[in-house]
Amino acid sequence: MPAPPKQADLPELQDAASASLRPLAERMRPRALADMVGQRRLLAPGSALRRAVEGGHVHSMILWGPPGCGKTTLALLLARHADAEFVAISAVLSGLPQVREVLAQAQARFQAGRRTVLFVDEVHRFNKAQQDAFLPHIERGTILFVGATTENPSFELNSALLSRCRVHVLEAVSADDIALALRHALDDAEHGLGGRCLEVADAALREIAGAADGDVRRALTLLEIAADLADGEGGCISEATLHQVLADRTRRFDKGGDQSYDQISALHKCVRSSNPDAALYWLARMLDGGADPGYLARRLTRMAVEDIGLADPRALQMAIEAWNAYDRLGSPEGELALAQLTLYLASTAKSNAAYRAFNAARADVEAHGTQDVPLHLRNAPTRLMKSLGFGKDYQYDHDVDGGIALDQTGFPDAMGERVYYQPVQRGMEGKLKEKLDTLRAARTQVRKQKDRP
Known part of the structure; x- marks a missing residue:
């Protein structure tokens, strides 16, 4: 019977055991900057950030990017190159007491001559008081602060924290780069799936990479699920297996987050620029990602009054009708009404003159x-009001030749006449422009004659 392991050996055995239980995405986390996929702009050889990291001159920073683009991995590599202790906390799970405890430990470590890279995931979820707790420690150099967020730092983080950190923008990883990461995981016998002799066609890897929607972690998870299913099918990830794994794929869309605002902005701007095909694409993207169709109907109605306006008054009527149609039909049938509205708004004449x-x-x-x-x-409904001059000298336009009292002002005396509405020569508004130009010129002429001595 073998002797039990010594106490000193237990952590090593536990590490080996836990390693086999870790998800593939965690096991395949890059161990060097050169192993990271994507982020060519930010981490290109010779780039400012790469030179700083490789030289060990790490600064406090905010990493802003979508899920699975490498924020946590980059923070780990920063700590490794800076020869610093890596400590990670999550703003979702940690409160101010935990933050203070971590900062106290970092202070003790700093006094002992070792730096700490403090990685704060989902940093935008911390409130102002929690974010402020980091400020003196960043200033004194007690910690190298690395905050990760999927939301726009300008809106979600305190200006005081932003002023002490540099913001680096990470991009969603391309499908081609994700496919490379998947192939590497299949070939890596030590950390990946290389020891399982799996058969996977390149086309299957590209399909997984596409379904991951820019998220490397998600792609590796999908590959691991497919590999587990393939073990019962002779080690081949077949088309049928792939169909099972990818059946419930969804695209990135965060309700109320940056992506929702970016996509509705894209939809609005494509409508404004009379590009119905691009506008329809963004509508489909948002519906596919789970956007509330009622919200989309409201925003499309806004476009009808802001960007089409009186160039085509039918647009507002169509927007209300499409909104009602969706409310009556629901999804998915009612979505066609929103699609038709989008096409019409993008195709018709535009004017923001009323806006x-x-x-x-x-x-x-x-x-x-x-x-x-x-x-x-x-x-002037009473005798007193009439005696005070209310309504005096008012000209009833229907009784005037031409039906308009040209010398009658409509503004407060202290302001004088104003011109706000400047119709454009597009759509039905062109006719309004002709009429108003003539009318305004006539009013100006009458006032000039009235002002002559």
Whole structure:
């Protein structure tokens, strides 16, 4: 009977045992900068960040990018090159007491002559007080702070924290690069699946890479699931196996997050630039990712009044009808109404003249404060009001030749006349422009004659 292991050997045995239980994505985590896939712009040979990391001159930073693009791996490599202790906490799981404990340990380590790379995952989930706790330690150099976030740091992080860190933007990893990572995992016998003699066609790897939607970790997880299923099929990841694994694929879309704002921005701008094909693509992307169709209907209605306006008044009516159609039909049938609306809005004439006019009027309201209504425009339902001059000299337009009292002002006396609405020569608004140009010129002429001595 073999002797039991010595106490000193237990951690080593436990490490070996736990390694075999770790997911493939964790086992295949790159151990050098050269092993990372993607991020060619940020980590290109000779780039500022790569030179700093390889030289051990690491600075506190925020890593902003989508899931699975390598934020955690990069933080680990920073600690390795800086010969520093790596400590990771999650803003989802940690509170202020845990943060203070970690910072106290880093302080003790610093006094002993060793630096700490503190990696904070999902840093945007920390509130202001929790984010502020890091500031003095970053300033004193107690920690090298590395925060990871999928959300825009400008909106989610305190300006004080941002001022002490450099923001590095990471990109979603391309399907080609993910396919390389998958092939490496299949060939790596020590950490990957190389010892299992799996048969996988390149086309299958490309399909997994595409389904991962820029997320290397997700791709490796899908490959590991497929490999486990293939063990019962002679080690071959067949088309049928792949179909099972990828049946419930979803694309990246974070409701209320940066991606949702980026995609609705893309949809709006493609409608505005009269590109119906691109607009339809972004609508389909958002619906595919789980966006609320009711939210999309509301935003499309906004586009109808902001970017189409009076160039095609039918657009607003169609937007309301499409919204109602979706409410009655639901998904997926009602989504076709939103698609038709998107195509129409992107294809029809555009004008933001009403939008600009309304903003100009609101600016005057703010600038001029509470101005009195001119006496001739005031309502005079009582004898007292009439005796005070309310409604005096008002001209009833229907009784005037031409149906318009050209010399009658509609603005407060202190402001004088204003022109907010400037129609464009597009769509139905072109006819409004012709009429208003003529009318405004006539009013100007009448006022000039009235002002002559």
